[in-house]
Amino acid sequence: MAATVTTGFAPPPAPPYYPVIFSSRRNDRDEQGHDVMATRMFELVQQQPGFLRFESTRDAEGFGITVAYFDNEDNILAWRRHGEHADAHARGRSDWYQHFGVRVARVERACGAARIGHA
Amino acid sequence: MAATVTTGFAPPPAPPYYPVIFSSRRNDRDEQGHDVMATRMFELVQQQPGFLRFESTRDAEGFGITVAYFDNEDNILAWRRHGEHADAHARGRSDWYQHFGVRVARVERACGAARIGHA
Numbered sequence: 343m344a345a346t347v348t349t350g351f352a353p354p355p356a357p358p359y360y361p362v363i364f365s366s367r368r369n370d371r372d373e374q375g376h377d378v379m380a381t382r383m384f385e386l387v388q389q390q391p392g393f394l395r396f397e398s399t400r401d402a403e404g405f406g407i408t409v410a411y412f413d414n415e416d417n418i419l420a421w422r423r424h425g426e427h428a429d430a431h432a433r434g435r436s437d438w439y440q441h442f443g444v445r446v447a448r449v450e451r452a453c454g455a456a457r458i459g460h461a
Numbered sequence: 462m463a464a465t466v467t468t469g470f471a472p473p474p475a476p477p478y479y480p481v482i483f484s485s486r487r488n489d490r491d492e493q494g495h496d497v498m499a500t501r502m503f504e505l506v507q508q509q510p511g512f513l514r515f516e517s518t519r520d521a522e523g524f525g526i527t528v529a530y531f532d533n534e535d536n537i538l539a540w541r542r543h544g545e546h547a548d549a550h551a552r553g554r555s556d557w558y559q560h561f562g563v564r565v566a567r568v569e570r571a572c573g574a575a576r577i578g579h580a
Contacts, residue, residue: 357564361482361564363528365528397526399518400518400520401519401521402520406518407516407517415569445476445480445568445570445571446568446569446571447566448569450534450565450566451565452562453563
Protein backbone atom coordinates (compact mmCIF):
# COMPACT_ATOMS: atom_id res chain seq x y z
CA MET A 343 0.00 0.00 0.00
CA ALA A 344 1.07 3.58 -0.40
CA ALA A 345 2.84 5.03 2.59
CA THR A 346 0.12 7.61 3.09
CA VAL A 347 -3.25 6.19 3.93
CA THR A 348 -5.96 8.54 5.01
CA THR A 349 -9.67 8.92 4.59
CA GLY A 350 -8.88 12.56 3.97
CA PHE A 351 -9.02 15.86 5.72
CA ALA A 352 -12.80 16.21 5.59
CA PRO A 353 -13.87 17.90 8.81
CA PRO A 354 -14.77 15.47 11.57
CA PRO A 355 -17.78 16.19 13.76
CA ALA A 356 -17.56 18.58 16.66
CA PRO A 357 -15.72 17.20 19.71
CA PRO A 358 -15.86 15.06 21.70
CA TYR A 359 -14.77 12.11 19.57
CA TYR A 360 -12.23 9.40 20.22
CA PRO A 361 -8.88 8.73 18.54
CA VAL A 362 -7.01 5.45 18.82
CA ILE A 363 -3.35 6.40 18.46
CA PHE A 364 -1.17 3.52 17.28
CA SER A 365 2.56 4.21 17.06
CA SER A 366 4.93 1.50 15.93
CA ARG A 367 8.39 0.74 14.71
CA ARG A 368 8.61 -1.97 12.07
CA ASN A 369 11.26 -4.64 12.09
CA ASP A 370 12.78 -5.40 8.68
CA ARG A 371 10.84 -8.60 8.07
CA ASP A 372 7.85 -9.63 5.94
CA GLU A 373 7.06 -6.34 4.22
CA GLN A 374 4.49 -8.02 2.00
CA GLY A 375 2.65 -9.68 4.87
CA HIS A 376 2.59 -6.42 6.80
CA ASP A 377 1.26 -4.48 3.81
CA VAL A 378 -1.49 -7.02 3.16
CA MET A 379 -2.57 -6.78 6.79
CA ALA A 380 -2.42 -2.97 6.83
CA THR A 381 -4.52 -2.71 3.67
CA ARG A 382 -7.07 -5.14 5.12
CA MET A 383 -7.28 -3.29 8.42
CA PHE A 384 -7.83 -0.02 6.54
CA GLU A 385 -10.74 -1.62 4.65
CA LEU A 386 -12.15 -3.23 7.75
CA VAL A 387 -11.98 -0.28 10.12
CA GLN A 388 -14.03 1.83 7.72
CA GLN A 389 -16.86 -0.70 8.03
CA GLN A 390 -16.98 -0.54 11.83
CA PRO A 391 -19.89 1.11 13.63
CA GLY A 392 -18.91 4.57 14.76
CA PHE A 393 -15.83 4.86 12.53
CA LEU A 394 -15.15 8.50 11.63
CA ARG A 395 -11.79 8.86 9.91
CA PHE A 396 -8.35 7.38 9.57
CA GLU A 397 -4.89 8.85 9.12
CA SER A 398 -1.71 6.83 8.83
CA THR A 399 1.87 7.52 7.89
CA ARG A 400 5.19 5.72 8.14
CA ASP A 401 8.62 7.05 7.29
CA ALA A 402 11.51 5.40 5.49
CA GLU A 403 13.02 4.35 8.81
CA GLY A 404 9.93 2.30 9.66
CA PHE A 405 8.44 4.52 12.34
CA GLY A 406 4.70 4.95 11.89
CA ILE A 407 1.76 6.66 13.52
CA THR A 408 -1.83 5.71 12.74
CA VAL A 409 -4.83 7.49 14.20
CA ALA A 410 -8.33 6.04 13.80
CA TYR A 411 -11.19 8.18 15.06
CA PHE A 412 -14.46 6.81 16.45
CA ASP A 413 -17.62 8.32 17.82
CA ASN A 414 -17.41 6.64 21.23
CA GLU A 415 -15.41 4.23 23.35
CA ASP A 416 -17.86 1.35 23.08
CA ASN A 417 -17.30 1.21 19.34
CA ILE A 418 -13.54 1.27 19.91
CA LEU A 419 -13.88 -1.69 22.25
CA ALA A 420 -15.91 -3.56 19.62
CA TRP A 421 -13.19 -2.83 17.03
CA ARG A 422 -10.53 -4.02 19.43
CA ARG A 423 -12.42 -7.29 19.88
CA HIS A 424 -13.05 -7.81 16.17
CA GLY A 425 -11.56 -11.20 15.29
CA GLU A 426 -9.46 -10.20 12.30
CA HIS A 427 -8.23 -7.09 14.11
CA ALA A 428 -7.29 -9.07 17.20
CA ASP A 429 -5.41 -11.55 14.98
CA ALA A 430 -3.54 -8.70 13.30
CA HIS A 431 -2.65 -7.28 16.70
CA ALA A 432 -1.23 -10.62 17.82
CA ARG A 433 0.76 -11.06 14.60
CA GLY A 434 2.03 -7.51 14.89
CA ARG A 435 3.39 -8.33 18.29
CA SER A 436 5.05 -11.56 17.16
CA ASP A 437 6.08 -10.83 13.58
CA TRP A 438 6.07 -7.22 12.42
CA TYR A 439 6.93 -4.66 15.08
CA GLN A 440 9.96 -3.99 17.20
CA HIS A 441 7.78 -1.93 19.42
CA PHE A 442 4.31 -0.48 19.46
CA GLY A 443 1.95 1.46 21.69
CA VAL A 444 -1.79 1.97 21.57
CA ARG A 445 -3.60 4.84 23.28
CA VAL A 446 -7.29 5.56 23.38
CA ALA A 447 -8.06 9.22 23.89
CA ARG A 448 -10.89 11.72 23.82
CA VAL A 449 -10.59 14.84 21.69
CA GLU A 450 -11.57 17.95 23.59
CA ARG A 451 -10.64 20.65 21.08
CA ALA A 452 -9.80 20.71 17.39
CA CYS A 453 -8.78 23.25 14.79
CA GLY A 454 -7.37 23.14 11.30
CA ALA A 455 -6.69 25.03 8.15
CA ALA A 456 -6.62 24.19 4.48
CA ARG A 457 -4.39 26.01 2.07
CA ILE A 458 -5.23 24.09 -1.09
CA GLY A 459 -8.47 22.14 -0.94
CA HIS A 460 -8.54 18.71 0.54
CA ALA A 461 -5.61 16.32 0.61
CA MET B 462 16.29 16.50 10.46
CA ALA B 463 15.75 12.78 10.21
CA ALA B 464 12.25 11.77 9.24
CA THR B 465 11.74 9.96 12.50
CA VAL B 466 11.82 12.18 15.55
CA THR B 467 10.79 10.74 18.84
CA THR B 468 11.78 11.02 22.44
CA GLY B 469 11.50 7.25 22.45
CA PHE B 470 9.16 4.56 23.58
CA ALA B 471 9.89 4.95 27.27
CA PRO B 472 6.66 4.33 29.14
CA PRO B 473 4.64 7.47 29.80
CA PRO B 474 2.94 7.93 33.16
CA ALA B 475 -0.37 6.30 33.89
CA PRO B 476 -3.35 7.97 32.19
CA PRO B 477 -4.81 10.48 32.07
CA TYR B 478 -2.37 12.55 30.04
CA TYR B 479 -2.91 14.80 27.05
CA PRO B 480 -1.74 14.36 23.45
CA VAL B 481 -1.70 17.16 20.92
CA ILE B 482 -2.19 15.44 17.55
CA PHE B 483 -0.88 17.46 14.63
CA SER B 484 -1.47 16.00 11.17
CA SER B 485 -0.28 17.83 8.10
CA ARG B 486 0.44 17.58 4.43
CA ARG B 487 3.48 19.48 3.23
CA ASN B 488 3.52 21.49 0.07
CA ASP B 489 6.68 21.11 -2.02
CA ARG B 490 8.25 24.40 -0.99
CA ASP B 491 11.07 25.46 1.35
CA GLU B 492 12.20 22.11 2.68
CA GLN B 493 15.14 23.70 4.46
CA GLY B 494 13.03 26.31 6.21
CA HIS B 495 10.54 23.69 7.29
CA ASP B 496 13.25 21.40 8.64
CA VAL B 497 14.90 24.21 10.61
CA MET B 498 11.54 25.05 12.18
CA ALA B 499 10.71 21.42 12.94
CA THR B 500 14.07 20.85 14.62
CA ARG B 501 13.65 24.01 16.68
CA MET B 502 10.12 23.07 17.75
CA PHE B 503 11.36 19.63 18.82
CA GLU B 504 14.04 21.29 20.99
CA LEU B 505 11.63 23.83 22.38
CA VAL B 506 8.72 21.55 23.22
CA GLN B 507 10.99 19.40 25.38
CA GLN B 508 11.71 22.46 27.55
CA GLN B 509 8.02 23.21 28.19
CA PRO B 510 6.50 22.64 31.62
CA GLY B 511 4.52 19.42 31.64
CA PHE B 512 6.06 18.00 28.44
CA LEU B 513 6.09 14.19 28.55
CA ARG B 514 7.08 12.78 25.17
CA PHE B 515 7.06 13.41 21.44
CA GLU B 516 6.58 11.20 18.40
CA SER B 517 6.70 12.42 14.83
CA THR B 518 6.83 10.82 11.43
CA ARG B 519 6.36 11.94 7.82
CA ASP B 520 6.28 9.77 4.73
CA ALA B 521 7.82 10.34 1.32
CA GLU B 522 4.56 11.83 0.07
CA GLY B 523 4.72 14.60 2.67
CA PHE B 524 1.96 13.41 4.97
CA GLY B 525 2.97 13.64 8.62
CA ILE B 526 1.60 13.00 12.06
CA THR B 527 3.18 14.45 15.19
CA VAL B 528 1.95 13.70 18.68
CA ALA B 529 3.26 15.68 21.66
CA TYR B 530 2.13 14.52 25.09
CA PHE B 531 1.64 16.79 28.08
CA ASP B 532 0.58 16.32 31.67
CA ASN B 533 -2.38 18.68 31.52
CA GLU B 534 -4.30 21.08 29.30
CA ASP B 535 -3.02 24.24 30.96
CA ASN B 536 0.50 23.38 29.89
CA ILE B 537 -0.74 22.70 26.35
CA LEU B 538 -2.34 26.13 26.31
CA ALA B 539 0.95 27.69 27.47
CA TRP B 540 2.80 25.84 24.68
CA ARG B 541 0.24 27.01 22.16
CA ARG B 542 0.81 30.60 23.28
CA HIS B 543 4.61 30.36 23.27
CA GLY B 544 5.86 33.06 20.92
CA GLU B 545 8.16 30.99 18.74
CA HIS B 546 5.59 28.22 18.53
CA ALA B 547 2.83 30.63 17.55
CA ASP B 548 5.12 32.10 14.87
CA ALA B 549 5.84 28.60 13.52
CA HIS B 550 2.12 27.88 13.44
CA ALA B 551 1.46 31.03 11.43
CA ARG B 552 4.29 30.30 8.99
CA GLY B 553 3.06 26.73 8.63
CA ARG B 554 -0.29 28.04 7.57
CA SER B 555 1.14 30.50 5.07
CA ASP B 556 4.26 28.78 3.78
CA TRP B 557 4.67 25.08 4.48
CA TYR B 558 1.43 23.08 4.62
CA GLN B 559 -1.29 22.33 2.13
CA HIS B 560 -3.44 21.32 5.02
CA PHE B 561 -3.15 20.66 8.69
CA GLY B 562 -5.25 19.84 11.71
CA VAL B 563 -4.58 20.07 15.43
CA ARG B 564 -6.49 18.11 18.06
CA VAL B 565 -6.06 18.19 21.79
CA ALA B 566 -7.15 14.97 23.46
CA ARG B 567 -7.08 13.16 26.79
CA VAL B 568 -5.70 9.62 26.94
CA GLU B 569 -7.97 7.31 28.89
CA ARG B 570 -6.27 3.97 28.29
CA ALA B 571 -2.89 2.85 27.00
CA CYS B 572 -1.08 -0.37 26.29
CA GLY B 573 2.05 -1.37 24.45
CA ALA B 574 4.57 -4.06 23.82
CA ALA B 575 8.27 -4.12 23.12
CA ARG B 576 9.83 -6.84 21.05
CA ILE B 577 13.40 -5.59 21.01
CA GLY B 578 14.20 -3.07 23.69
CA HIS B 579 13.48 0.59 23.14
CA ALA B 580 13.42 2.28 19.79
